[in-house]
Amino acid sequence: MSDKSFLDWPFLDPAHRARAEALEAWCAGLSVDHADTDAACRALVAALGAGGWLQATAAGEGERIDVRSLCLTREILARHDGLADFAFAMQGLGMGAVSLFGTGPQRDWLAETRAGRAIAGFALTEPGSGSDVARSTMTATRRGDRYVLDGEKTYISNGGIAEVYTVFARTGEGEGARGLSAFLVPADTPGLEVAERIEVIAPHPLARLRFDGCELPEAAMIGAPGQGFRIAMSVLDVFRPTVGAAALGFARRALDEALDRCRGRQLFGAPLSDLQMVQGHLADMALEIDAAALLVYRAAWAKDRGAPRITREAAMAKLFATEAAQRVIDRAVQLHGGDGVRKGFAVESLYREIRALRIYEGASDVQKIVIARAVLGGEG
CATH class of the missing domain: 2.40.110.10 (Butyryl-CoA Dehydrogenase, subunit A, domain 2)
Incomplete structure (x- = not known):
């Protein structure tokens, strides 16, 4: 069972905690057939729409997108299934410009994408x-x-x-x-x-x-x-922290899998978890996960409080969370031994899932440039 103590952090409100609980219950019945990726995505979008979860991907007229809800949803979905996270996230990113800047007729599409009737x-x-x-x-x-x-x-x-x-x-x-x-x-x-x-x-x-x-x-x-560049950057300001949240979900799943493995696997006549070296790896994983979560929800909280731009905070959240998740998952693979690279094991799938997050919506090296420019410009 993943650590849920972060839900009590002051970044989140009671409504977010209720959403997390309800989404966990919904995910308990989630079953994704990965044999046909296109069909799986279509089915996931429809299911997420029917469940009401896609409502958070866009804001109503005169409202703001709740970035903390986006992050929380992506984290939970990613922990359960990477394709479910992808299906959710793209409904928001794909229509982010319309949600933030669209005209009335353009916003008609939001009813379709939020209901899961259009991708x-x-x-x-x-x-x-x-x-x-x-x-x-x-x-x-x-x-x-x-x-x-x-x-x-x-x-x-x-x-x-x-x-x-x-x-x-x-x-x-x-x-x-x-x-x-x-x-x-x-x-x-x-x-x-x-x-x-x-x-x-x-x-x-x-x-x-x-x-x-x-x-x-x-x-x-x-x-x-x-205005295209401004629009694109405004959309990425909202959705970049959510990439960090997805990475956080992958990392939490990797730690869960590693803990189960280390408690149940015997080495030299004792559980793997008794070895101090293994305990050190687990401690590092837990530390990086909490640090990533703090940056992700700090960025989302700042945006939800009304900050016009969170370019620096979003870049920090995405950069640290995705890089940290790569390290956490790599350790989980190592702790699984040969099974860590065996198809059908969760950590093998996570190892493939995490790599792209360090590239899309601004590669890690680009995030460093963004952060440095913000600091040099006096924003840090």
Whole structure:
């Protein structure tokens, strides 16, 4: 049983504790068939929507997204099943721009994504620009009252199964970050095609998307022309701490598995847990988990209190939590011996799941740059 003492920390309110208890009960009946990743994600989105859990992925008109609820949900789901966490998270990230900046007609999509009737995607990364969003080259050319999108996006989560994408393209109001805009693009829009499905070490629905003369009405733009970079960063401000929360869930599961293994495995005539070296590993794992949790929920709490930007706090939370989880899971694999790399064991799956979190939504090295710039700029 994972440690639940963090629920009593002052970062969380009674409503968050009630949510955690209810979600734990819901997850007790969770059964995910990983044989078909696309089908599993569709089923998970539908189930999460039916259970009411996706309501937290977007805010109502005039309301704020509760980042602590997002983090708590991701942590619990990740501890139970990585694909369940992915399905939840992408509904929020995919529609984050609409939730924060969308018009009334655009917000109609939120009813569908929050109910689990439509799957969302967030199309930001390009083949030639990953974490450096300002180098995006995909274009959105104005033609009368329409925009024409041309270019490619890659490593797009839910690519190939989403009904709607938030897409960022260069509209040319200025150089670099100043010339990007955001668009809401239904998946069946002519000119949008799935160019390639991408397979990774922990199966998730990913794709490279191609936009070839993809025409959109002017009303498809989210926010104003040239606001795309600001919109993208605002969305990441909300969802970056939740990546740390997912890593935290993976790490907690790894510690649980390691504790069970060390208590039940005999070595030299005694439980593995009697060895001081093993106890040292377990202590390090518990320490890193608590430190990560403090950073994650500090960032979420700050945003929920009304901080306009939490760039520094979010970067710290994502960086430390994902790197710490990698170390925790690696120790859990080591403590399992040969079974740690054997397919079918939880720690083997966790080892594959955690690696991508140190890359997406801003790689670890990029987070260090973000933190350093904040400190140098006097924000630290």
